[in-house]
Amino acid sequence: MRRVVTAKRAFTAWAVCVFVFLYLPIAVMALFAFNKPSAAALAGFHGSNVCDIPPTQLGNLTVWNGFTTCWFASGLHDPTYIPAIVTSIKIGAAAAVVSTLLGLGAALALARMNKFLRVPFDSLVYLTLVVPEIVIAVASLIFFVQAPRYVPFFPALGPWTIFFGQVVFGASLAMLIIRARFVGMGDTLEEAGYDLGSGRLSTFWQITLPRLMPAIVAAALLTFTFSFDDYVLPAFTNGTTNTWPIVLYSAVRFGITPAVNALATIMLSVTIVVIAVTGVVLRRSRTRAGTDTDQATPAATLRIG
Amino acid sequence: MTSDAGGASVDIEFRSVTKRFGDLTAVNQVSFQVLQGEFLSLLGPSGCGKTTSLRMIAGFEQPDEGQILIGGVDSIGTPPYRRDVNTVFQQYALFPHMTILDNVAYGLKQKRVAKSERYARAREALELVRLTGREKHRPSMLSGGQQQRVALARALVNRPRVLLLDEPLGALDLKLRKEMQIELTRIQQQVGITFIYVTHDQGEALAMSDRIAVMSDGVVEQLDTPAEIYDRPRTAFVADFIGEMNFLEGDVTHAEDGEFDLDTRSGIVVRGRGEATKGRPARVGIRPARLHVVTGSVDGATNTAHAVVETKMYLGDEVQIVAELKGGTRFVIREQRAGTDDLHDAIRPGEPITIQWEPTAPVLLADAPAPNEGGNDD
Numbered sequence: 001m002r003r004v005v006t007a008k009r010a011f012t013a014w015a016v017c018v019f020v021f022l023y024l025p026i027a028v029m030a031l032f033a034f035n036k037p038s039a040a041a042l043a044g045f046h047g048s049n050v051c052d053i054p055p056t057q058l059g060n061l062t063v064w065n066g067f068t069t070c071w072f073a074s075g076l077h078d079p080t081y082i083p084a085i086v087t088s089i090k091i092g093a094a095a096a097v098v099s100t101l102l103g104l105g106a107a108l109a110l111a112r113m114n115k116f117l118r119v120p121f122d123s124l125v126y127l128t129l130v131v132p133e134i135v136i137a138v139a140s141l142i143f144f145v146q147a148p149r150y151v152p153f154f155p156a157l158g159p160w161t162i163f164f165g166q167v168v169f170g171a172s173l174a175m176l177i178i179r180a181r182f183v184g185m186g187d188t189l190e191e192a193g194y195d196l197g198s199g200r201l202s203t204f205w206q207i208t209l210p211r212l213m214p215a216i217v218a219a220a221l222l223t224f225t226f227s228f229d230d231y232v233l234p235a236f237t238n239g240t241t242n243t244w245p246i247v248l249y250s251a252v253r254f255g256i257t258p259a260v261n262a263l264a265t266i267m268l269s270v271t272i273v274v275i276a277v278t279g280v281v282l283r284r285s286r287t288r289a290g291t292d293t294d295q296a297t298p299a300a301t302l303r304i305g
Numbered sequence: 306m307t308s309d310a311g312g313a314s315v316d317i318e319f320r321s322v323t324k325r326f327g328d329l330t331a332v333n334q335v336s337f338q339v340l341q342g343e344f345l346s347l348l349g350p351s352g353c354g355k356t357t358s359l360r361m362i363a364g365f366e367q368p369d370e371g372q373i374l375i376g377g378v379d380s381i382g383t384p385p386y387r388r389d390v391n392t393v394f395q396q397y398a399l400f401p402h403m404t405i406l407d408n409v410a411y412g413l414k415q416k417r418v419a420k421s422e423r424y425a426r427a428r429e430a431l432e433l434v435r436l437t438g439r440e441k442h443r444p445s446m447l448s449g450g451q452q453q454r455v456a457l458a459r460a461l462v463n464r465p466r467v468l469l470l471d472e473p474l475g476a477l478d479l480k481l482r483k484e485m486q487i488e489l490t491r492i493q494q495q496v497g498i499t500f501i502y503v504t505h506d507q508g509e510a511l512a513m514s515d516r517i518a519v520m521s522d523g524v525v526e527q528l529d530t531p532a533e534i535y536d537r538p539r540t541a542f543v544a545d546f547i548g549e550m551n552f553l554e555g556d557v558t559h560a561e562d563g564e565f566d567l568d569t570r571s572g573i574v575v576r577g578r579g580e581a582t583k584g585r586p587a588r589v590g591i592r593p594a595r596l597h598v599v600t601g602s603v604d605g606a607t608n609t610a611h612a613v614v615e616t617k618m619y620l621g622d623e624v625q626i627v628a629e630l631k632g633g634t635r636f637v638i639r640e641q642r643a644g645t646d647d648l649h650d651a652i653r654p655g656e657p658i659t660i661q662w663e664p665t666a667p668v669l670l671a672d673a674p675a676p677n678e679g680g681n682d683d
Contacts, residue, residue, distance in 0.1 A: 188394060188396065188398045189398055189400060191363075191365055191385070191392075191394070191398070192392070192394060192398040192399075192400070193386075193400075193411075194364075194365075194384065194385040194386045195363060195385050195386070195390075195391055195392045195460075196386075196391065196411050196412035196415060196459070196460075196463065197386045197387075197412050197415040197416055197463070198386055198411070198415040199384075199386050202415065203386075206411075207400060210402045211401070211402060
């Protein structure tokens with residue numbers, strides 16, 4: 001009895017350690033979004049806003065110097081950060097929508113396709129997921145540079161080419177997520193739809209699509225996230241466009257201010273709220289849907305991804 | 306619309322229907338008619354083709370050969386959503402993302418029935434199956450029995466020409482199953498719609514059906530009323546599948562005026578009624594309840610067999626005795642206990658007994674055994 005209790009405590013302690021290991025860096029990042037410049041830097045500064053001190057003169061920011069909220073304001077007013085974040089959100093949203101639509105179509109077709117067509121198609125889809133991103137990035141760059149020469153109206157390197165490149169990966173990912181649920185659903189419900197006089201299209205709208213919705217939402221969220229924080233592919237195919245990860249990577253080289261921490265903290269908060277809301281919505285739709293044991297919640301999918 | 310000899314119209318007709326899945330012939334040259342308003346069961350073990358037959362009527366499978374007529378019209382090529390039949394699925398297949406009322410009203414919605422009428426009729430259908438007060442709930446919040454009723458209402462609300470039921474009670478426990486059997490019979494009589502009911506449970510089929518089609522290996526072995534099937538099974542398969550049956554086979558030594566004698570080559574002479582051919586091998590079946598145990602010595606008369614008791618079990622009102630005949634054939638005997646306890650006490654494992662039966666007990670089966678092959682084959 002005693003040993004069971006001890007073992008339980010040991011496991012709890014271990015779990016706590018794991019969570020600390022996972023989340024302490026993030027907590028530190030959020031904390032240092034509120035860090036003041038060093039005392040030496042403050043001594044030589046005579047302006048009203050301490051966050052106006054140039055990045056190179058901030059002094060040691062890896063130690064706690066005191067509390068300020070001014071980095072949030074300066075981050076939100078930064079002339080390069082905000083446009084980059086907006087660009088990333090736009091590309092991410094477009095990539096999520098298009099990838100999910102393509103993935104949905106492929107999942108529906110592939111699940112009921114003749115085996116001789118399905119297996120090669122499947123392998124190609126998996127290939128885009130397992131080939132190192134750097135390879136796809138190089139290939140995309142060469143392709144996108146050459147394409148405008150032969151294809152009229154093909155966009156030059158920029159947001160469009162980033163978007164195209166990310167859809168390749170995103171569509172494969174979305175297809176995997178949606179197909180897992182589609183296959184698990186079986187076709188009895190669709191047969192019931194047909195049986196009750198509903199044609200192919202209306203059965204799809206009224207039965208299949210609502211049942212796939214959790215997987216579709218999960219796929220959209222996941223493809224957005226992958227696009228939003230992707231660095232490698234945009235770094236090759238961006239032309240002169242700056243995405244948020246690209247701006248951050250280049251800023252790191254010249255020293256960054258806690259304004260970056262502040263923006264990251266804002267994004268983290270937004271992400272947590274969005275995931276929480278999605279989780280609640282999915283859970284509610286699942287308790288209503290009841291018997292079906294769908295695994296396509298974002299949490300479950302993230303474990304695969 | 307076609308009519309059979311009796312004048313009742315035919316709702317479903319199979320004409321030499323064959324369906325293959327790869328090398329497997331699931332349904333083999335099957336022909337039968339289902340009359341309007343009839344409760345017909347397709348009964349057989351799994352893999353006998355009963356569910357495939359049902360799915361072909363529903364339109365989920367297309368026959369490779371033959372015709373399926375629904376209301377006299379060939380249905381080949383008609384998709385499921387244009388057929389005047391509805392199905393109650395084995396696992397109910399209720400739409401989990403819709404309320405009970407929306408589930409039931411679904412078929413009417415597809416027919417573009419106005420909303421108020423649609424819901425009014427859906428409520429009526431739920432009343433018919435005696436499930437009210439749960440309209441706003443989701444299927445998952447209902448018990449298996451209740452889901453079953455919703456599935457039934459969802460199909461019946463469309464007033465189809467034929468209702469197809471695919472082992473609808475299979476997932477319910479025994480008590481609920483008995484209850485639903487009575488419910489189904491009541492509902493069928495109330496609405497007067499033709500029911501085609503797929504089951505592997507012979508008790509269920511006997512209890513509910515007007516007629517039963519016993520299927521085996523893709524063919525219909527016998528299509529008859531429950532009483533005919535039980536009392537006069539045509540083949541050994543039907544005899545064995547419906548209830549229990551003891552088999553004897555041998556050569557017909559005498560056949561005259563609807564009576565025959567069968568010599569089993571192990572000293573038993575069976576005298577029964579039926580049209581046998583003298584000199585040909587034949588097989589008979591005798592129900593366990595038609596056999597009687599007599600003690601004391603009886604001379605080698607007809608319809609008498611000597612055996613050694615293997616086991617004896619009390620089954621409440623009945624006693625079941627398993628005994629081995631000379632030659633190794635095993636007989637199951639079921640006797641009423643009333644008033645014969647003295648006799649039954651004398652029956653003990655290892656003791657010899659004598660079994661007798663009336664000439665009306667043996668049923669002459671159509672499928673004769675191969676000539677000169679002894680032993681019991683079941």
